[in-house]
Amino acid sequence: MSKLVIVESPAKAKTIRKYLGSGYEVTASMGHIRDLPQSKLGIDVENGYAPQYINIKGKEKLIRELKHLAGESDEVFLATDPDREGEAISWHLAKLLGLDVAAPNRVTFGEITKKGVTQGMAAPRAIDLDLFNAQQARRVLDRLVGYKLSPFLWKKVRRGLSAGRVQSVAVRLIVDREKEIEAFKPEEYWNIDAVLSPPSSNKRFTARLTALADGKKLTVTNAEQSAQIVAALGGAAYTVASLTKGKRKRSPAPPFITSTLQQEASRRFGFSATRTMRAAQTLYEGVDIAGQGTMGLITYMRTDSLRIADEAQAAAREFITAAYGARYAHSGKRVYKSKNATAAQDAHEAVRPTNPALTPAEAEKSISGDTAKLYRLIWSRFIASQMSDCQMDTVSADIAAAGYLFRASGFVVTFDGFTALYEEATDEKEKKETALPPLEQGMALKLRELKPEQKFTQPPARYTEATLIKALEENGIGRPSTYAPTITTILDRNYVERDQKKLVPTNLGRAINELMNEQFPKIVDVKFSAQMEQELDTIENGKADWQTVIDEFYQDFDKSLKAAEENMEGKKIKVPDEESDEICELCGRRMVIKTGRYGKFLACPGFPECRNTKRLVKDTGGLCPKCGGRMLVRQSKKGRVYYGCEKNPACDFMTWNEPTAERCPQCGSTLFKKGGRSGLLLCEKEGCGYSRPADKKGGET
Secondary structure, three states: OOEEEEEOOHHHHHHHHHHHOOOEEEEEOOOOOEEOOOOOOOEEOOOOOEEOOEEOOOOHHHHHHHHHHHHHOOEEEEOOOOOHHHHHHHHHHHHHHOOOOOOOOEOOOOEOOHHHHHHHHOOOEOOOHHHHHHHHHHHHHHHHHHHHHHHHHHHHOOOOOOOOHHHHHHHHHHHHHHHHHHHOOOOEEEEEEEEEEOOOOOOOEEEEEEEEOOOOEOOEOOHHHHHHHHHHHOOOOEEEEEEEEEEEEEOOOOOEOHHHHHHHHHHHHOOOHHHHHHHHHHHHHOEEEOOOEEEOOEEOOOOOOOOOOHHHHHHHHHHHHHHHOHHHEOOOOOOOOOOOOOOOHHHOOOEOEOOOOOOHHHHOOOOOHHHHHHHHHHHHHHHHHOEOOEEEEEEEEEEEEOOEEEEEEEEEEEEOHHHHOOOOOOOOOOOOOOOOOOOOOOOEEEEEEEEEEEEEOOOOOOOEHHHHHHHHHHOOOOOOOOHHHHHHHHHHOOOEEEEOOEEEEOHHHHHHHHHHHHHOOOOOOHHHHHHHHHHHHHHHOOOOOHHHHHHHHHHHHHHHHHHHHHHOOOOOOOOOOEEEEEEOOOOOOEEEEEEEOOEEEEEOOOOOOOOOEEEOOEEEEEEOOOOOOEEEEEEOOOOOEEEEEOOOOOOOOEEOOEEEEEEOOOOOOEEEEOOOOOOEEEEOOOOOOOEEEOOOOOOOO
């Protein structure tokens, strides 16, 4: 053995070993090997903020093995992940093993394939100290904030809490959104739709009232106004006043970066950011593909860059031409502009399949579950990004009647282009345009039906994981590697909880956010946090000294901390308990919801006089189809929500499908909503078999 290659994970080591062959030993550091101590600050604030790194506990045996292997090798290559964190791990390995950080012993792989590994090994370089210092500055900054603020929160609120640069801003966004929702006052408005058809056709289409005859916008605000307009329109003549025809094209979405991958996986599959990154890591590090062996299926998944290698674009065009025809392959070179990519980040490509010719159908002979779903998503998005635009003929008609104008818009797809393969999911339901029948200016139309509908303006939607990641990214808060752990932290700290897919602040989250706003406004200020991210980027680009950046932040932060200690001398924040509907059977008080080591439970507020506690169960309003008991929300050991009968274990009925308030028209049992994209309501009573689409009413089976 003469050459040692150190990577981060055993899975990646296994894949790379296959490509390097004899003469190389490939081993794994199992992530970070050194870090700041857990038991103290570990930053010498008096001497240039020098970090006091120590070997991580529990890795003593691994460190001895790495030193032994390095000592027996002629050369050592540090092949950790190609980002800030990976650069830092390589720097620490170099220090630990006595390697020269200026020597060309650092290699990176944008993809774990034979080509990617060969190219990486052919271009060793010195450790990028600017990249390392950017990671070191981030680590020191987060340690100073976390270890200085956390004890303050323990004293003023309770133990076990934390604050941080990114997590505190994330909580603020969620709390601010909840306040907007609570302050929102809905306003009434009415839509008036006319169902019309041409004189010589029964093909119906819908037009919506939008304006008066002179073009002045019309808003219908109450039932009386709506009734007057409907009465005037009932016997009116409807004529096509103007017709506008045109052509429209839709371009495909760019290939994924980390944040958009997390957003799309959340929208389509309900994946948390952590779950998405876990599956992506597996796809990057390598899986066994029948007939091809172990290989990485995607490029590196932590990236802000939309750059695509020329050969990958050529391979995609070749596949598209063969599978769909030459017309479907985009004729030119698509170049997507990266929003936040620094020079270092742009060294990576976008997240794409390493081999565009490996279709999801072929890959799914060897992979399944989350990795299969994510590979299909990444592959489809990338291939679609290299396909032709979707072409449409559009038509917009203004229809006059009794001094009012209605508007109808529609389109016909003349060439489906990339939509033959993939369309991006959206967070909000959009009104779908449909094709209109042939219309001509001056044409008289038949009125088939007038449909007035009362509506109310809606408050802004609560954040989901997908929309929170989007907001953090748009505001320049955090980086690809921070989104998943940030969301995990604010959920684990009980600052935020999930309600279905929505993120809702808890009373604790509100209290912490209010305290941070009052005493540390800069830490939770979106613009200030974005500015800090930019300064970390300047370190990475070699344009700023990391210690100077830290010092400018810390001097101001330290003053704020001392002022907060004075302002809150002798004060403690009481977090209000959340009341439940349960009545304590021992003393008659209304029980409150508490959070302990094992999650939420019900407790009597009369403690210590009354010590009654019980398990917290959430009633769904549905009834068990087996015994008629209440259906309760339950959680598996892995945290997955399911629904079970209150009489368990006497009644063993459980389901993953959500109980609804609707009853089966055949047998009267609760209808359950099947998850996923099927959108079915179904009866689970044995022998019934009733089902219907969730968005339809009545007795369709």
